[in-house]
Amino acid sequence: MTRIVASLIAVMFLLAAPLAHAVQPDEIMKDPAQEGRARNLSKELRCMVCQNQSIDDSDAPLARDLRLLVRERIATGESDKQVLDFLVARYGEFVLLKPRLNLHTLLLWLLTPLVLIGGGFALWWHNRRRGRAAGDDDAVMQLTAEEEARIERLIAKETVQDKPV
Amino acid sequence: MIAEAGHYALVLALALALIQSTVPIIGARLRDPALMNVARSTALAQLLFAGLSFLALTTLYVTSDFSVANVFENSHSAKPLLYKITGVWGNHEGSMLLWVSILALFGGLVAAFGNNLPLSLRAHVLAVQGWIAAAFYLFILMTSNPFLRLAQPPLEGRDLNPVLQDIGLAVHPPMLYLGYVGFSIAFSFAVAALIEGRIDAAWARWVRPWTLVAWIFLTLGIAMGSYWAYYELGWGGWWFWDPVENASLMPWLSGTALLHSAVVMEKRNALKVWTILLAILTFSLSLLGTFLVRSGVLTSVHAFATDPTRGVFILLILCVFIGGSLTLYMWRASSLKQGGLFAPISREGALVLNNLFLTTACATVFIGTLYPLALEMLTGEKISVGAPFFNLTFGPLFVPLLLAMPFGPLLAWKRGDLRGVTQRLMAAGIAALLAVALVWAWTTGGAALAPLAIGLGVFVISGSIVDIAERTMLFRLPFGAAFRRARGLPRAAWGTAFAHAGIGVALIGIVCESTWNTEYIGTMQPNDVAKLAGYELTLKDVTQRQGPNFRESIARFRVTRGGDEIGEMTPSKRNFAARQSSTTEAALLSRGASQLYISLGEEAAGGAVAVRMYHKPLVLMIWWGPVLMAFGGLLSLSDRRLRVGAPKPAKASRALQPAE
Structure with missing residues (x-):
C-alpha cells in the first residue's frame, strides 16, 4: 500500500507544507508600490506543486519562478488583471486561489x-x-x-x- | 507479544461493540431491563479493551519495538520520550486507534454517569455508539492495523516527521478528536430520540453538557492547532483555509449552532426538529472531516483512485451513517411535536438568527472545500479555492452575526423589546464608536475597514459587559447588592458573557494582525541591525549545536528599543538525519499581546543568513479569544442546571416552568 505522505501529517491540520521561506531577499522589487502589488498578487496565486499554498507562502522552486515572473510582468508596466490573465493563459484556472465567476x-x-x-x-x-x-x-x-x-x-x-x- | 495482545484487545472491543449495538435494541423492543442494561456493561468493557489496545501500542513506541511496522516507520530510538508517546498518534493507524479509544471513552462516560437517563433512552444511545464504534474497529482491523509485524525487524526506525516533533502534537490531535468524537454523543442522542419518537426539554438538558464538552475541546483544539501552525511552519500565518483546517472548522460552526438551538429547546421546548437535524449534521461533518483527512482524497483525486481501500471504506461508513440518520430523520421527524411559539424579536428569534448565519457560514466552508474535488471528478477541470475566496464569502457573514450578538442575551424570551435593548446597549455602542474614532485618529491613512472592524469587536466585548451589568443591576443597586446578585447569577449567564467577549477579543486580534503586520526580509551578517516597528534587532552570531536526533544552527539576536535592552531571540534551523529533512524553529518574543517573530532561512556564503522578521501587533488576542470562549463553556458546564444528576432545587424550579 503506497504511503501517502500527507496522511502522515494530516493527523493534525498542518499539511505537509514544505518549510516555507517564501519571498527571498533577492526577489524584492525596488519600487515599494510595485512590490506591494506583487505581494498582493502572489497571495492570490497558487503554487501548483504544493498543497493549498499561495506562491507568497511557498518556498518551492516553482513558486519562486512564478514570483519572479509576476514581478517581471509588473516591471514591464502591466496591470494586475493583465498579469493574472497571462498566468491563467499559461497555467489554467488552477493557478487562481479565488476562482473566477463562470458557468x-x-x-x-x-x-x-x-x-x-x-x-x-x-x-x-x-x-x-x-x-x-x-x-x-x-x-x-x-x-x-x-x-x-x-x-x-x-x-x-x-x-x-x-x-x- | 504486546503487539499481539493489543491486536487481540481490539478484536475483543469489536465483538463487544457488536453486542452493544444489537442486544440493547432488542431489549428495548421487548422492554426487558436486563437486556437493556447490557449496553452499560458492554460500553464499560469496550472502554477497557480499547484502552488496553491503545496502551499496547504506546508501550511498543516507548520501548522502540521496531519489529512492528508502524513503530518502525514512525519512531526512532534516539527520540525524546515525549515524542515517542505522541508519535503513537502522529500517523494514520495510530491516530485512528486514538479516535476509537476516545469514542469508547465517551461511550463509557455515558454508561458510567448516565444513571439518571431513562433506561430505554440510555440503551438506544449506547447502541448507536456501538454502531459507530463497530464500524471504526472494522476499519482499523481490515485496512489500518497498527500492530502488523515485520518479518525482519530493522535495527533503527525511520523517525517521526520532524514537523511533528513538537509539543503541539501532544496536545492538538487529542483535543481535536475529543471534540470531533464528542459530538457523536449528540448524534447518538438524536438518533435515539428519532427511534423512540419522543423528545422533550429533558432531552436537551442531557444533550447540552455533552455537546458543550465536545465544543470546548474542539475550540481549544482548533486554536491550539492554529498557534502550532503559526510558530512551527515559520511564515507567521495562523489560518490557511486549508481543507484539513476547514474539516475541523465545519463541525465547530455547526456545533456552535447546535449549542445555541439546544438552549431554545431546553428553555422553550421549541426548535426540536431543527436541533435534532443539527446534532446529526454536526457529527456527520466530523465524520466527513475524518474521511477527508484519512482517505487521501485531498492530496489528489487520483491518489484516492489509485489506492482506494481506506478511502472507500471510510466513504462507506460515511454514507451509511449520514444517509441512514438523515433517512431516519425524514421518516420520523414529522412525528415530533412542534414546541412553543415566539415572536421574531425575542431571545428565540435572536438564536434562530445566530443559527441561520452559522449554518450559512458552515455551508460556505463546505462548498469551498468540496467544490474543487467535485468539479474535478465530474468534469476533470481543476480549480483552486483558497484564502481569497473564503475571505470574500465567509468574512462578511460575521458582520451581521456579531452586530446582533450583544442583543441576543438581553432580549426577553417569547417577545422582546428591541427598543429597550437598544437603549441598554447604548453604552456599548458609544464605546465602539469611541474605539473607531481613536483607531482612526491613531492610524492615519491605514485601511478604512480596520477601525470599523475593531469597533465591532469592542461592541461585542462591551455588549457582554452590559449584559452582566444589567443582570446584576450594577450602578442601580448599591455595590454590595450588585455583588450578591452577581454571585447568584447562573453560571451559564457568565459563560455566555465570557464566550461572546472571546469572539470580540479574537476579532480585534485578527484585524490588527492582518492590517498592521510589518515584516523585514533580508540577508544578515553578524552585527547587522534590522529595524522593525521601532525595535532594533542585532544579529550577534550563528552557532551549531547537536540535539538528541538532529543538528541545529542557532542565530542569536539582541532586541533593543530606543537603546533599551529588551531581550534575546534565538531562532534556529534543525536538520534531522534520519529523514533528511529540516524544520525551522521560529523565535517569538511577546510584548503584551504583540509579538516579534523571527525565522531563519538558508545560510549564505560567508556566515550570512537569510531572515524573515515580523512584528505582529496584538496577535496573541487571536488565541486568547478562543481560550476565553472555552472558559465560558466551562463556566456554563458547571452550571448546576446542567450538572449530571441534577440536584433537587433545580428540579423544583423546573416544575414551575410554563408547560407549553
Whole structure:
C-alpha cells in the first residue's frame, strides 16, 4: 500500500507544507508600490506543486519562478488583471486561489447568498404560517401570555433565592 | 507479544461493540431491563479493551519495538520520550486507534454517569455508539492495523516527521478528536430520540453538557492547532483555509449552532426538529472531516483512485451513517411535536438568527472545500479555492452575526423589546464608536475597514459587559447588592458573557494582525541591525549545536528599543538525519499581546543568513479569544442546571416552568 505522505501529517491540520521561506531577499522589487502589488498578487496565486499554498507562502522552486515572473510582468508596466490573465493563459484556472465567476463556478459563488436568502425566506414563511395557525385561538393565547409573564417573574425570584449559599 | 495482545484487545472491543449495538435494541423492543442494561456493561468493557489496545501500542513506541511496522516507520530510538508517546498518534493507524479509544471513552462516560437517563433512552444511545464504534474497529482491523509485524525487524526506525516533533502534537490531535468524537454523543442522542419518537426539554438538558464538552475541546483544539501552525511552519500565518483546517472548522460552526438551538429547546421546548437535524449534521461533518483527512482524497483525486481501500471504506461508513440518520430523520421527524411559539424579536428569534448565519457560514466552508474535488471528478477541470475566496464569502457573514450578538442575551424570551435593548446597549455602542474614532485618529491613512472592524469587536466585548451589568443591576443597586446578585447569577449567564467577549477579543486580534503586520526580509551578517516597528534587532552570531536526533544552527539576536535592552531571540534551523529533512524553529518574543517573530532561512556564503522578521501587533488576542470562549463553556458546564444528576432545587424550579 503506497504511503501517502500527507496522511502522515494530516493527523493534525498542518499539511505537509514544505518549510516555507517564501519571498527571498533577492526577489524584492525596488519600487515599494510595485512590490506591494506583487505581494498582493502572489497571495492570490497558487503554487501548483504544493498543497493549498499561495506562491507568497511557498518556498518551492516553482513558486519562486512564478514570483519572479509576476514581478517581471509588473516591471514591464502591466496591470494586475493583465498579469493574472497571462498566468491563467499559461497555467489554467488552477493557478487562481479565488476562482473566477463562470458557468463552472456559479454554484460555488452563489451558494452562500442562496443559503442565506433561502434560509431567511423559509424562516419568514414558517413564522407566518405558524403565526396564522396560532391566530385561530387568540383568546387562549392572550391569557397564557399574561399568566406566563407572572410565572416568569416568579421563576426569576425563585432562581435568585435558590442560589446556593 | 504486546503487539499481539493489543491486536487481540481490539478484536475483543469489536465483538463487544457488536453486542452493544444489537442486544440493547432488542431489549428495548421487548422492554426487558436486563437486556437493556447490557449496553452499560458492554460500553464499560469496550472502554477497557480499547484502552488496553491503545496502551499496547504506546508501550511498543516507548520501548522502540521496531519489529512492528508502524513503530518502525514512525519512531526512532534516539527520540525524546515525549515524542515517542505522541508519535503513537502522529500517523494514520495510530491516530485512528486514538479516535476509537476516545469514542469508547465517551461511550463509557455515558454508561458510567448516565444513571439518571431513562433506561430505554440510555440503551438506544449506547447502541448507536456501538454502531459507530463497530464500524471504526472494522476499519482499523481490515485496512489500518497498527500492530502488523515485520518479518525482519530493522535495527533503527525511520523517525517521526520532524514537523511533528513538537509539543503541539501532544496536545492538538487529542483535543481535536475529543471534540470531533464528542459530538457523536449528540448524534447518538438524536438518533435515539428519532427511534423512540419522543423528545422533550429533558432531552436537551442531557444533550447540552455533552455537546458543550465536545465544543470546548474542539475550540481549544482548533486554536491550539492554529498557534502550532503559526510558530512551527515559520511564515507567521495562523489560518490557511486549508481543507484539513476547514474539516475541523465545519463541525465547530455547526456545533456552535447546535449549542445555541439546544438552549431554545431546553428553555422553550421549541426548535426540536431543527436541533435534532443539527446534532446529526454536526457529527456527520466530523465524520466527513475524518474521511477527508484519512482517505487521501485531498492530496489528489487520483491518489484516492489509485489506492482506494481506506478511502472507500471510510466513504462507506460515511454514507451509511449520514444517509441512514438523515433517512431516519425524514421518516420520523414529522412525528415530533412542534414546541412553543415566539415572536421574531425575542431571545428565540435572536438564536434562530445566530443559527441561520452559522449554518450559512458552515455551508460556505463546505462548498469551498468540496467544490474543487467535485468539479474535478465530474468534469476533470481543476480549480483552486483558497484564502481569497473564503475571505470574500465567509468574512462578511460575521458582520451581521456579531452586530446582533450583544442583543441576543438581553432580549426577553417569547417577545422582546428591541427598543429597550437598544437603549441598554447604548453604552456599548458609544464605546465602539469611541474605539473607531481613536483607531482612526491613531492610524492615519491605514485601511478604512480596520477601525470599523475593531469597533465591532469592542461592541461585542462591551455588549457582554452590559449584559452582566444589567443582570446584576450594577450602578442601580448599591455595590454590595450588585455583588450578591452577581454571585447568584447562573453560571451559564457568565459563560455566555465570557464566550461572546472571546469572539470580540479574537476579532480585534485578527484585524490588527492582518492590517498592521510589518515584516523585514533580508540577508544578515553578524552585527547587522534590522529595524522593525521601532525595535532594533542585532544579529550577534550563528552557532551549531547537536540535539538528541538532529543538528541545529542557532542565530542569536539582541532586541533593543530606543537603546533599551529588551531581550534575546534565538531562532534556529534543525536538520534531522534520519529523514533528511529540516524544520525551522521560529523565535517569538511577546510584548503584551504583540509579538516579534523571527525565522531563519538558508545560510549564505560567508556566515550570512537569510531572515524573515515580523512584528505582529496584538496577535496573541487571536488565541486568547478562543481560550476565553472555552472558559465560558466551562463556566456554563458547571452550571448546576446542567450538572449530571441534577440536584433537587433545580428540579423544583423546573416544575414551575410554563408547560407549553
